[in-house]
Amino acid sequence: MSTPExxxxxxxxxxxxxxxxxxxxxxxxxxxxxxxxxxxxxxFG
Amino acid sequence: MTAGFLTRERIVAPPxxxxxxxxxxxxxIHLAIGQAYAWxxxxxxxxxxxxxSGVASALPFTLAIIMLGLSSALFGTKVDANGxxxxxxxxxxxxxxxxxxxxxxxxxxxxxxxxxGYGFVGGIGLGVGYISPVSTLIKWFxxxxxxxxxxxxxxxxxxxxxxSPLTASLLSTFGASGDSPSVPGIGNTFLAMGAxxxxxxxxxxxxxxxxxxxxxxxxxxxxxxKKSGMISTGQVSARNALRTPQFWLLWxxxxxxxxAGIGILERANPIFQDxxxxxGTAETLAAAAVGFVSILSLxxxxxxxxxxxxxxxxxxxxxxxxxxxxxxxxxxxxxxxPNQSRALFLVASxxxxxxxxxGFATVPAYLRDLFGTYQVGAIHGRLLTAWSTAGVLGPLxxxxxxxxxxxxxxxxxxxxxxxxxxxxxxxVIAFVCNELIKPVDPKHHxxxxxxxxxxxxxxxxxxxx
Numbered sequence: 001m002s003t004p005e006x007x008x009x010x011x012x013x014x015x016x017x018x019x020x021x022x023x024x025x026x027x028x029x030x031x032x033x034x035x036x037x038x039x040x041x042x043x044f045g
Numbered sequence: 046m047t048a049g050f051l052t053r054e055r056i057v058a059p060p061x062x063x064x065x066x067x068x069x070x071x072x073x074i075h076l077a078i079g080q081a082y083a084w085x086x087x088x089x090x091x092x093x094x095x096x097x098s099g100v101a102s103a104l105p106f107t108l109a110i111i112m113l114g115l116s117s118a119l120f121g122t123k124v125d126a127n128g129x130x131x132x133x134x135x136x137x138x139x140x141x142x143x144x145x146x147x148x149x150x151x152x153x154x155x156x157x158x159x160x161x162g163y164g165f166v167g168g169i170g171l172g173v174g175y176i177s178p179v180s181t182l183i184k185w186f187x188x189x190x191x192x193x194x195x196x197x198x199x200x201x202x203x204x205x206x207x208x209s210p211l212t213a214s215l216l217s218t219f220g221a222s223g224d225s226p227s228v229p230g231i232g233n234t235f236l237a238m239g240a241x242x243x244x245x246x247x248x249x250x251x252x253x254x255x256x257x258x259x260x261x262x263x264x265x266x267x268x269x270x271k272k273s274g275m276i277s278t279g280q281v282s283a284r285n286a287l288r289t290p291q292f293w294l295l296w297x298x299x300x301x302x303x304x305a306g307i308g309i310l311e312r313a314n315p316i317f318q319d320x321x322x323x324x325g326t327a328e329t330l331a332a333a334a335v336g337f338v339s340i341l342s343l344x345x346x347x348x349x350x351x352x353x354x355x356x357x358x359x360x361x362x363x364x365x366x367x368x369x370x371x372x373x374x375x376x377x378x379x380x381x382x383p384n385q386s387r388a389l390f391l392v393a394s395x396x397x398x399x400x401x402x403x404g405f406a407t408v409p410a411y412l413r414d415l416f417g418t419y420q421v422g423a424i425h426g427r428l429l430t431a432w433s434t435a436g437v438l439g440p441l442x443x444x445x446x447x448x449x450x451x452x453x454x455x456x457x458x459x460x461x462x463x464x465x466x467x468x469x470x471x472x473v474i475a476f477v478c479n480e481l482i483k484p485v486d487p488k489h490h491x492x493x494x495x496x497x498x499x500x501x502x503x504x505x506x507x508x509x510x
Binding site for chain 2: 018022025028031032033035036037039040041042043
């Protein structure tokens with residue numbers, strides 16, 4: 001089994017990598033979501 | 046001997062590797078292949094540019110969905126055996142090749158190359174790419190399988206949110222929008238999208254890792270996974286899973302849940318305009334219908350992660366009771382009081398679509414509960430034939446009935462009464478099937494594997510099979 005200590009040994013490089021990985025998928029998804037939300041007000045207009 | 050770049054051994058996570066790096070890898074694949082749901086963005090330009098019918102322009106998408114089911118069923122065991130990096134590379138190669146072949150086909154004016162490229166080759170990429178990240182995430186998140194699979198499968202729904210505006214923008218850039226679109230311009234859009242997805246998906250297969258032998262989340266033991274009688278500690282092979290009633294009951298549940306969702310999704314725009322035809326001018330009604338389609342897409346996407354995550358708390362069987370039982374009641378509601386209240390109609394439709402998406406997202410975790418993680422990817426692949434079946438049958442039923450009612454001169458919500466009644470019956474049948482699902486008979490289990498180390502040994506054996 002891995003230990004909590006083993007998973008808590010992240011260096012700055014790994015943190016940067018993780019943030020970039022989430023940005024890589026998060027930004028396009030947020031853009032798509034934003035484009036979608038723009039169309040919703042017409043439903044209540 | 047050094048393990049090859051694509052092998053499972055090469056991507057075993059080193060100590061300290063965070064499992065939270067795995068969802069972005071999975072999402073890189075699912076956000077890309079989810080583009081399939083945005084195929085409709087190509088329909089109008091293809092119909093105008095090549096002078097083809099609506100049925101013909103839908104052919105690449107229909108074939109892609111059929112290939113998704115077939116390839117995930119045929120290659121599921123190979124995907125489990127070769128590991129997620131191999132599967133993601135194959136998925137990327139097929140999916141991107143599909144766009145490239147289509148682009149070349151359009152430059153030559155050969156529509157059949159679009160059907161072959163996007164539908165057949167790209168469809169194989171959809172099937173291989175869909176199951177692999179899901180089964181990998183299940184192994185990384187044994188404590189929260191519903192959240193993990195919900196996240197990946199929400200990505201598949203979210204892929205259309207990205208692809209719709211991207212496609213519209215590229216078509217406009219290449220002069221392929223409007224009344225007389227340039228066919229080479231549509232081809233260029235396919236080529237550009239292929240290049241974009243090649244780069245985007247690459248992060249997925251570079252980043253993906255499988256957990257090391259015996260790995261478990263900190264502070265979690267395999268014994269904690271068994272919280273109810275529905276969660277098996279046994280492992281069932283894909284071949285044996287097909288011999289169990291549980292697999293086929295779940296097949297019917299997924300098939301009918303998808304069919305019921307498509308009942309609204311397929312004709313969301315005209316349904317809204319028919320239900321509320323007398324509430325405004327043609328322009329405001331058309332704009333409101335676009336808003337309605339958008340809010341349904343949002344519900345479809347967000348329902349995947351929200352309801353699937355909740356399944357970790359309430360249990361998979363209970364969640365399907367909600368999706369199917371409440372779904373049937375909501376369909377009944379909009380059939381009995383169709384257009385008295387726009388708010389009521391909206392809430393009912395949003396919930397139905399959120400249950401539709403959630404049905405996809407929760408099913409891998411349901412499979413893992415019933416059959417274990419041993420060959421869950423291959424079993425999931427075989428189950429996706431239910432999606433292909435529903436993807437063809439659902440629109441066929443709804444469109445045939447609605448078109449017949451329109452031809453008969455029926456106006457307003459009455460056009461959909463019969464179709465909605467069929468959806469209610471299908472949901473009730475699926476509800477009964479879900480009730481009949483019991484834990485798998487231990488005779489189908491692989492030789493007893495209680496210790497995690499033993500389980501890993503068998504998974505490794507299965508991987509080599």
